[in-house]
Amino acid sequence: MSADRDVPFPYMRWAKRHLTGFTPSNLGMSGIAGLTPSDVVPAGPTPYWMPEGEFGDPDLRALLAAREGVPTDHVFVSAGASLANFLVVLTETRGTRGTRGAHIAVETPAYEALLRLPDAVGASLTAFRRDPARGWRLDPGSVRAAVRPNTRLIVVTDLHNPTGVRLHADDLALLLAEAERVDAAVVVDEVYREMDLTVRPTAARGHPRVIVTNSLTKAHGLGGLRIGWILAAPDRIARIAAWNDLVCPAHPVPSIAVAKAYLAQADARIAATRATIADRLERADAWVRGRPGVSWTRPDGGITGFLRLPAGTDGEAFAAFAFECHGVRVVPGAFFQAPDHVRLSFGLIPVNLDNALRALGTALDAWAARGPAA
Ligand SMILES: Cc1ncc(COP(=O)(O)O)c(C=O)c1O
Numbered sequence: 001m002s003a004d005r006d007v008p009f010p011y012m013r014w015a016k017r018h019l020t021g022f023t024p025s026n027l028g029m030s031g032i033a034g035l036t037p038s039d040v041v042p043a044g045p046t047p048y049w050m051p052e053g054e055f056g057d058p059d060l061r062a063l064l065a066a067r068e069g070v071p072t073d074h075v076f077v078s079a080g081a082s083l084a085n086f087l088v089v090l091t092e093t094r095g096t097r098g099t100r101g102a103h104i105a106v107e108t109p110a111y112e113a114l115l116r117l118p119d120a121v122g123a124s125l126t127a128f129r130r131d132p133a134r135g136w137r138l139d140p141g142s143v144r145a146a147v148r149p150n151t152r153l154i155v156v157t158d159l160h161n162p163t164g165v166r167l168h169a170d171d172l173a174l175l176l177a178e179a180e181r182v183d184a185a186v187v188v189d190e191v192y193r194e195m196d197l198t199v200r201p202t203a204a205r206g207h208p209r210v211i212v213t214n215s216l217t218k219a220h221g222l223g224g225l226r227i228g229w230i231l232a233a234p235d236r237i238a239r240i241a242a243w244n245d246l247v248c249p250a251h252p253v254p255s256i257a258v259a260k261a262y263l264a265q266a267d268a269r270i271a272a273t274r275a276t277i278a279d280r281l282e283r284a285d286a287w288v289r290g291r292p293g294v295s296w297t298r299p300d301g302g303i304t305g306f307l308r309l310p311a312g313t314d315g316e317a318f319a320a321f322a323f324e325c326h327g328v329r330v331v332p333g334a335f336f337q338a339p340d341h342v343r344l345s346f347g348l349i350p351v352n353l354d355n356a357l358r359a360l361g362t363a364l365d366a367w368a369a370r371g372p373a374a
Pocket of ligand 1: 030083189
């Protein structure tokens, strides 16, 4: 983190430099390994230009709607979840006339962009706590204290990045009740939902105050396509499409063709990914439980968990040490507002995962042996 202190988004900069692929000792990745052109072949030659209307390619929109189980007019096709999140925040805080003074409440620990978006659109921010003592469930008092009369959005991830825990149904109900109280919306970033070991539908089904963002990046291995989507009530979708005219006049046509071909095999691939995750999670969980001094809440799926380090450990310094002296990469918890943690991925193939965890154990032992002055 120290090398990148002066950039506006230190985690993203760090990730672009250090989380470049599933090298054998990389315990930092958060999405599955990327698919290749031979995995997904578009139906025919792909044009480079195709008029798509204002909500995104109509066929892709319909395919996404069918897969998510929502009406087509509840879908906006976006260039990745990052732009989807930006558009939602922009739309819901600025209205159609550029209204200022809106407030956004965001979970912590949080994926960096979610905490930085309010400032980017001129809105104020209050973070509400997820509670490690309750398996990273929301702290209800913190949620209630964060929501104000001018709160327009309440933002969470599901699965939660970095911990990999599911958004508990009672916590979503709490968020919806708070949103109802101040006439706000609940944003659920679901880029990891389909990696939950329990199959469950999008939160967008049946909740007019829920806005879901998602993409083909994390669970599907197609981040390079830059294909994402927003699920919301049609009036919100119409307003989002209007603001999209400012930032994204067209979407990448070759990516749309690949995405359509991919969606025909998405269910089978996700099922296979879940089976893989189950095995690797078991290995990682056994490693954590076998190590004195560290702990985590066992993730509900995904490929990341949040490892609490021995008391007093500076996660950033330890992560640098683990990489420089033992070749194993983990993500400093400071990027997620928890400096005594590191984010640990279990997405590697088993032989590499076992070796990398062993190396991480050696790094922890060596760190402890250096003593408090280290
Ligand atoms: C919670 C969350 N949302 C969105 C993104 C970005 O997704 P995309 O590649 O679709 O822009 C990430 C990437 O790390 C993420 O963790």
